[in-house]
Amino acid sequence: MRLDRWLWAARFFKTRSLAQQAVTGGKVHLDGQRVKAGHTLRVGARLQIRRGFEQFEVVVLALSETRSSASVAQTLYQETEASRRQREHEAELRKTNAAAMPYSDGKPDKRQRRQLQQFRQHQSDHE
Template sequence: MSETVRIDSWLWATRFFKTRSLAKAAIEGGKVQIDGSKAKPSKNVQPGQTIAITKGTEHFEVIVEGLSSKRGPASVAQTLYQETEQSRSRREQSSEQRKLARAAAAAPDHKPSKKERRDIQRFKRDNLE
């Protein structure tokens, strides 16, 4: 029988999640799929399987290259999986969109004065009614 590792342990070892309990919570919340189907924390992974991980606004799609149940250096963790090219380009594109959205919503030059604050409060109060 080939070597297998629990998915929650593998996600922790590959540094997708900081703790195993966070990995378990994400799996139970439906944020992790193995080969397109919902996973359970005790599900074993094998090399060659495709894992889809949603973490906040980031969406990773990786192929299992190696197995480890021990957390090691980040350089070793990166050798345990291969991110698909489609996933990588999608993440870079969404990152660029977030940067552009942040740049468009520029911060004001100064803090509002007392009169400006009162005007803002009056404007909000009048528009809510």
């Protein structure tokens, strides 16, 4: 079975062409090696998949030519425990970093402009 077709059937990517682009772009490795989208996939193979911020390491349990529901797709693979812990840890870090960042709509409001002017005036007075 083709690797890109399995990635699509296992719901890692929305379309087969996105799966194909990910494989050719080096975002998917089979047993630690870069492969082509048409590479034959077998049960027991170990895949490393990068999708945005997430990185999965999965073992192929079954093959499927068709895309079906998410619950069926999850039976096609098993994610390693280390991969699951790492993903959850990185998601938590992203969440805490986002909460620590000050919110900005881009343009400062009237009060913020006045504070900036006062700050700049104060800085230029001390130079």
